[in-house]
Amino acid sequence: MSSHQRTSPVARRRIALSQNFLHNAAAVRLVVRSARVRPADLVVEPGAGEGVLTRALARTARQVVAYEIDPRLAARLPHRTRAHPNVLVVQGDFVRARPPREPFAVVGSIPYSRTSDIVRWCLDAPALTSATLVTQLEYARKRTGGYGRWTRLTVETWPEYDWRFVARIARESFTPVPRTDSAVLRIQRRPTLLLPRNRLAAYRDFVAHGFTGTGGSLRATLARRHGPARTRAAFRTLAVDASAPVGYVTPAQWLALFCALGPRARNPGAAPGIR
Structure with a gap:
C-alpha cells in the first residue's frame, strides 16, 4: 500500500488545500491586534478554517464575511460562530469572490499554496483598506525587503501600498505543524498616493x-x-x-x-x- 493510500481522507484534503490551522491564542491575538480592526469595520476573511480567528475578529468588527473552500469545514462554521451573529459564512473560493464595494479589510491565516493569488486579489480590490495576512515566513520577508532585496510586486505597488513585516509566528502555533515558521504581513493602502x-x-x-x-x-x-x-x-x-x-x-x-x-x-x- 502506498503512503498516499495510507493517508486518511481528511489528511489528504488538508494537503490538497494547504490547510494548517492557527490555534495558538497569543498568535491569534497578535493577528487581530496587527489588523487594527475597529468596531465599524467590515472584515473579509479568506480561509476561515475552524473559525478560531473568525471568532476573534467578530468580537471587534462590525461584520466578518468568512470564506471557506472546504465544504466540510464551511458546514461546521455556522455552529462554531453561533455566538457571533455578525459572522456571515460563505462556502466558496475567496479569489473568485467579488470584492465589497464599501471599504473593507482582509484578515486571514491563508493557505500557503494560494498566497500569491490572494495577495493579488487584495491589491486589485478598489475598496480594500488593508490586508493583514499570515503567510510563510519566507514570503513575508521577500515582500518587505528582507535580506536587503525587494521584489517587483512590492516595488510596483509601493506608491499605493505600504508593505510591512509585523512579526514572526512559530510553526508550533499551527495544526498540523507546517515545515516552516510563518509571519504576519500587513499591506495597507496609503491614504495619500506617493505619485499622482x-x-x-x-x-x-x-x-x-x-x-x-x-x-x-x-x-x-x-x-x-x-x-x-x-x-x-x-x-x-x-x-x-x-x-x-x-x-x-x-x-x-x-x-x-x-x-x-x-x-x-x-x-x-x-x-x-x-x-
Missing part, C-alpha cells in the same frame, strides 16, 4: 522595464531607454549605487529615479525621499 494617479501606469512600466535585468545592473538597464548620460546623472544626484542589481534598489529609490527619468520628470532633488 495618472502617473501610476507609467511608473509600473518603468519598473517592469527595470526588472528585465538587461545589462546586469539597474543603471545599465535604464540607460538603454533613457540614455547613459541622463541615467548616470540621476543615479549620481540621488546617491543610488550605480552597480546595484535591480533587487537591491529600494522602493523609495525607484520612485526617485522615476521622477528623475520618467515622463514629465521633475528636478531629481525634488523627488520622493530616499531611505
